[in-house]
Amino acid sequence: MLSALIWLPFIGTIIIGCLPKTVPAHRIKLGSLMVSGAALLWTVWLLSQFNPGSTAFQFQETLPWLETLGLNYELGVDGLSLPLVVLNSLLTWIAIYSSSEQTERPRLFYALILLVSSGVAGALLAQNLLLFFLFYEIELIPFYLLVSVWGGSNRGYAATKFLLYTAMSGALILAGFLGVIWLSHATSFSYSALLEQSLPLGIQFVLLGVLLVGFGIKTPLVPLHTWLPDTYVAASTPVAILLGGVLAKLGTYGIFRFGMGLFPDAWAALSPWLATWAAVSVLYGAMAAIAQKDIKRMVAYSSIGHMGYVLLGGAAMTNLSLVGAVAQMFAHGLILALLFHLVGLVEAKVGTRDLTVLNGLMNPIRGLPLVSALLVLGGMASAGIPGLVGFIAEFVVFQGSYAVFPIQTLVCVVGTGLTAVYFVILLNRTCFGKLDNATAYFPKVEWFERTPALILAWLIFLLGVQPGWLMRWSETTTHQMAAMPAPRLVAPTLDQPFQISQDSLSLPTSNSLTTHL
């Protein structure tokens, strides 16, 4: 069942890639739209079959593959990955729908987008560390090509930067995974088997640190973020939607699933620092966004701040904050996709992204009234105005984390205030003001450009008014995650005396390695 989400787009990739050159672009778009639509429908069907009350992985599939390596084809979904799977299917469809029919080399473009969707779905569903890693690396290549071939100016630089950063992230994650396997003497990369490991705290710290940096690059967290503005800005609109909406979530997903899931004790010990890191990320992202003069860059920086809330929720590790963090991932995906889509529309119609040039788009006759209205909605959703999905996710995170980390939470609240500052700057310059009649001859906004924005806006509004529909999926899983550290504290054994003293905190790896040799 879950395999369909991976292999349907993959088969689509192959078929579309092999189509003859004579097939016109709009046919190809229609074809890929149907493939991703089928995947989306399949996801909806899965939703209807999913049991939100169960803590176990559901729809599990296991096929032996390379058993000597410990690599098996193991899939499964729980409340943490399910919202992100839905997000992936939805945003892939939206991205394809919103792409221009004049795209150059359409076969390659749509094939790559479907491949990305397949890879992300695989990473989210994988229940085997090595399998996760394979999928995690697979989507790197199509993204590199998507940015470097169809990107805007400066795409070469941006794509290379993205490739290097993400490759580094992949290397660190692999190192972390191998470390877990070897040091815990596990025979398989299977996730559920590894949950039983009980490594000494010192080793947990090292491995968690490696994974945090690896996934922190993808998320991204300050100061590992500098690939993000360049890549997001250089990417074309559909690719930016996928990058910001889906790919960044792989980072936070990885942090939650593998960082928090495999090393709960180290996570709990590090959590004050993680919360502080989150607060710094939030402030840094917001402050950097205020200074931007390019609206796409501004939106890109907003993403850094919003990922900070997710980390804050994870660090606090309460029932409530984890539900909020998962909801925030989903909400942020929707909001960022909407904002990138609208910013892309503004650029396509007006011809500029420069805040000092844009003006008066709210004009109902000669401006872009619908785009402006939705931009207000998107900006306000991102700034955390209630009634929209961004608010309730942030609020639940804050309410959950306040009890544990009050100072960091309050700093993050200040961050939402700064978010409002730069969105007001953006809206005041773009939508308000006087439209220059001499230059205001904008092409019409077509239906295929409006529809995705309207769907996203509707979802943002709907889930803001009925947040229960979003949070019910993940509640049980996050409840289990929050309860995790207590029963699995490192138990003292005979051959491994229990000592969380100075030497176990200060890198005991070299010691233990030598004793093994």
Next chain:
Amino acid sequence: MLQFLLQAVWLIPCYPLLGMVLSALWSPSIIRRTGPRPAGYVNLVATLIAFFHGIVAFFEVRQQPPVYESFPWLQVAGLDLSVSIEISAVTLAAIIIITGLNFLAQLYAVGYLEMDWGWARFFSLLALFEAGMCGLALCNSLFFSYILLEILTLGTYLIVGVWYNQSLVVTGARDAFLTKRVGDLFLLMGVLAIYPLAGTWNFNELAQWAKTATVDPTLIALLGLALMAGPMGKCAQFPLHLWLDEAMEGPLPGTILRNAVVVQTGAWILIKLSPVLMLSPFVQQAIVAVGAATAVGATLIAIAQIDIKRSVSYSVSAYMGLVFVAVGTQQIEAAYLLMLAHALSIALLVMSTGSIVLNSITQDLTQLGGLWSRRPVSGLSYLVGAAGLMALPPLGGFWAMLALADGLWPSRPGLFVLLLAVNALTAFSLTREFGLLFAGQPQPMAQRSPENIWAITLPMTVLAGFTLHLPLILQSLGLLPEWINLNQDLALLLIWSTLTGITIGAVLYVAQTIPKPIRLPGKPLQSFFANDFYTPKLYRSSVVFAVDLLSRLTDWIDRHIVDGAVNLVGFASIFSGETLKYGNVGQTRFYVLTILSGVVLLILLVSWPLFTSIWTQRLWPTP
């Protein structure tokens, strides 16, 4: 039927919401067929339905104790967010005032925006405000009140920005949004912090909790200050006051509502929260101090304004300051009375001055004058509104201020003196405006100024009627003090202070004996008041400057240090590669040597632990 209407009180905010959705449908393509006006009519009907529903329910509930109802909204991870509403005489009275004033303001807007095409946007925003305020009146939960206040903050941004292509409007909308948002964020911090302490957000349960609560005084003081900041922003109190006068740039029918009832949303929350706020004497003092400072300061600023709209808006801040004083000294009933008198009188003042601004083109007081003979209806309405605001019997303002004075005199005589001063200054300020608008000879801008069409004049006169009848309404509800219990000394002092203000104002501005303009001695003092204590400048050079500087600094660090380090690594690897390629000499033996030494190094490195263990075993052989 009546019982049903009472039980379905939650429907009242839904009528304007429906009106909002319907009128938002009037997009340019529909406007081409029907014109923009139906968008307004839809809302008028929706508001009227809400108004009558409120009245019927009010008479049903008048003699009954408050009823609380709750609707589940979100239950997640042990957090139960249910919408709790309070059905009581007070909340329904608030709804009647909100919907009634909304109806009048919308009718006014039909006349005021006759030439405008943006009806759909404007009326749907008015409806949003109406729905939000009705919801807030019913709401019994701090959390949902916060949600509604925040949505109204967004509404203020949009409604001030309706005429978005004027630069003053853009800055006004921005300042209104950001200033209110600062207050809202503090309120959010308070909302977050109070839940772990009290375990509830429902106002009635919070009041119960506050009776027996024992909390750390520092914590409760900080919490109280955070909770107080939200109302401060909404009520335009010092130092979060500067948005209200800038918001005057928006369409005037919106201003009627904003000045009359929207600012009171803050006071409403403050009253609901007062049991919690009273836990900390420090917070109590802070509320009184903020209110007193605003009451005096804003009145002084109002006197120095030459823009009629701004002058009125500073009077609003001042009056809200009195409400803060009332709440801070636990005079809840006086606070409600002040709010009621204020809502009607200010709405009337804004309507009458707006009707003059509309066809005199200017809002500059120095360019108007001599309008009494041309605009008798507006003039009379202005007088009624002014009389209703200051302590002039028998109108509402008098009874409200008397109630406040009654409570202040025994315990806080200093504040009573302050009340007298504010009242006298307000009376002076309103008389001054009256003189500049209506007395003397008409200036060029005031030459052609007939009364406006009925859609503007009718709501104004109806409201004047209500303002005049407010004492009768109060009496029928049993809210006026008995003649026996009346503290006549205080009443006389209040009346004297009003008369002093009026007399000085009349001598200076109505009687045309002293040449205009009249200035305070000393130019700096005059500009100090005229420029709102230089608050905008102060903000620009402090908070705005700091945020701007910090954001630039962050951006610089981001570009040059964080990204610079990354680029440096890239550059260094390219550079070293480029440099190393000149080491190629083309001789095989050199390459073999390089490879060999590398391999040896690697082996040494890998087997280092082995060597050390051999070494240690040699030296200290184990027995």
